[in-house]
Amino acid sequence: MSHNGTSKHTTINPGATPALELGFKSGSSHCYRMRCHTILLKAEGRTSKAVGNITGMSQVSVNSWLERFKSEGVCDLQTKPGPGRKPILVESEDKASILASIKSNRQHLQTAKAEWEAQSGKKVSRVTFRNFLKSLAEDINV
Numbered sequence: 001m002s003h004n005g006t007s008k009h010t011t012i013n014p015g016a017t018p019a020l021e022l023g024f025k026s027g028s029s030h031c032y033r034m035r036c037h038t039i040l041l042k043a044e045g046r047t048s049k050a051v052g053n054i055t056g057m058s059q060v061s062v063n064s065w066l067e068r069f070k071s072e073g074v075c076d077l078q079t080k081p082g083p084g085r086k087p088i089l090v091e092s093e094d095k096a097s098i099l100a101s102i103k104s105n106r107q108h109l110q111t112a113k114a115e116w117e118a119q120s121g122k123k124v125s126r127v128t129f130r131n132f133l134k135s136l137a138e139d140i141n142v
Contacts (some may be wrong), residue, residue, distance in 0.1 A: 010042040010066060017043070019074045028078075035077040038062055039069050088124050089132045098132065109133075 023036035041051040048059035105112035113129045
């Protein structure tokens with residue numbers, strides 16, 4: 001936005017408009033839907049301040065999301081993962097080996113855990129192991 005309050009007209013690739021509209025209507029998170037809405041409103045020629053009032057963002061946020069969209073596209077309007085600790089147990093990697101150790105030691109969780117730890121080289125607490133099994137059971141029961 002220039003200093004006199006006029007908007008810099010934002011042109012977006014016509015191929016991106018359907019993806020933005022879909023993201024706005026049925027995006028997985030509220031934040032993503034609002035970011036798509038922001039880009040669509042800017043493409044209509046509205047000022048950053050007006051778009052911010054509609055979406056509940058500051059005009060600085062509107063402009064930063066617009067710049068991110070211009071440089072990286074629609075898919076990067078999603079929230080990126082944070083720098084937090086990575087999970088010890090990953091379902092896609094560990095599910096098969098854990099189920100195999102459980103099948104061979106059905107009645108003894110501690111024995112199954114020890115067997116899996118020896119095979120995988122990973123160490124987890126009993127509670128973590130049990131919670132992972134519960135999450136697998138929820139997936140099966142759904």
